[in-house]
Amino acid sequence: MTKYLFFGLLTLLAVPTLACDLCGCSNGGSFFGILPQGHRGFLGIRYRYNSYNSHLNSLNLSSQEQFRTAELWGRFYPARRVQVMAFVPYQFSQQTLLKSGDVTPLRGLSDITVLAHYNVLNTFMDDSIVHAVNHNLLIGGGTKLPTGRFRYDENSLLDVANPNFQLGTGSVDWIANVIYTARYKNWGLNADLSYRMTTTNPNGYRFGNRFNSSASVFYLTSLNRRSIMPNAGLFVEQAGHDVRDKVMNKQTGGYAAYLNLGTEVYLNKLSLGISYRQPISQYLSDGELRANAQLTTHITFLF
């Protein structure tokens, strides 16, 4: 049974440590969501809110991390069939210790991600035949740069000495990404797979590799040049254990699955969107971390 073998391997690889480094992960992979209409470049601002409860069983360390990210995002078409996307996030986050009520803010530039996709298949564009179902497949990859500060000083009394409560990961990571969209009349299906391969940062810390996947259904209804596109889907994120100085910390990584509900509105050159994610199943940081509901909104200009 492969699934049990997988768990067996997991157990073998895990070196127990007493480090209690868990806390809400600010370093989740960039998720693209359902992007504004293809073949048009865009530039916009996206705002993401998510929160986690950490150290669930601790009398003194129980905390809540609230991550607020304002992100500049854009898509450009430098060549036919090639799209380039960039994400420049800025964080306004904070950690609240539940026992004392002490708040530690975390503000600044986070990690920039740049991705390029090749449009492998596009039945809408590729030929003049009218298809009942149109398929669009983008395959690409990119990098996440260490532009956000990663400062992890165990001996500082001011910092939250936690690798997960940082502006960035401190590492150059590599991303592979596949986006698939199928359209049938006004209905559509969108699938997005993203794998992030991490590297060890200069502080000797390496975040677990991360695999995000999502599948959603959307319905597009239009009036003149205005459209509204409600959508619903499932989003699953999974991460391996982090490694610090070559020692694996079992109390990191895990999975969370969310139900996603949202809508996009297109007003000529303007696109607005809102998306809400409710966790439906999760096991993060060995059960010591709980992801709460998330909200994403954006305002984007198409050109």
Next chain:
Amino acid sequence: MRIHFSYQLIVSVLIASISVISCKKDDVDVIDPAVKNSVSIQFENRVGDQKLVLGTPAYKNAAGEPFALTTLNYFISNISLKKEDGTVQKFPNQYFLVRQADAASQVITLKDVPSGNYSEMSFMVGVDSAKSVSPVSERVGALDVTGYGTDGMYWSWNSGYIFLKIEGTSTAVPATVSASQSFAMHVGGYGGGWNGSAKTVNNLRTVTVPMTTKATVRGNIAPEIHLFVDALTIFNGPNKISLATTNSVHMPAAATPIADNYKTMFQVDHVHNDKQ
């Protein structure tokens, strides 16, 4: 660990985790005391709500006196774990010296703990009188009096161990008392006499702390009990200690209020029961 790029795996992991969870509910959790595992206990020294960083003058006691700590050492012995059914598992003849300057000393491991659900732990701060008067050849490891270097934990003049030692600096210490404004409190005294002299007071203290999450020892679970040790309690416990007046304690009789304070400084913050 790497995650392979496959949906199959995600699905199988999801199914596996669901089946693991459901198995847990269905299976009868058989506790066989003959099956043993280890229990580790971590002593995380803190000062109030802050981390303890040696040499940092970031702390203040109830008297409003700012201070820094340079040394915090204490002996832990006579540990016992109490099961939820009330039976007590003892770990005699195991002595540990926890030193803030040595991270490895802050995690102690009890071996061969019978399977069971433990809801309370108890230990002595210090070295019991029987061990204190035992032959030198029996006092090894943490009790080796020649092994402390300059960080002595033994009074040769009193044939006794220093149970707890806290040292530091404070601007509240009069410069006329100590030019460097440093303080030192050494607590000992097992209640015996030395060379026929009068018996000292007994400053041995036993600490009993509950565990809100039970430590569930199984063949595949070696629990980790994470203790928070609040050094501020040494000054701010039932007896309020002012560094302006109490800054040099080296005799058992004077140390009793401090021992009564540190008896209350331990708390089980959380317990990890990770499957191995």
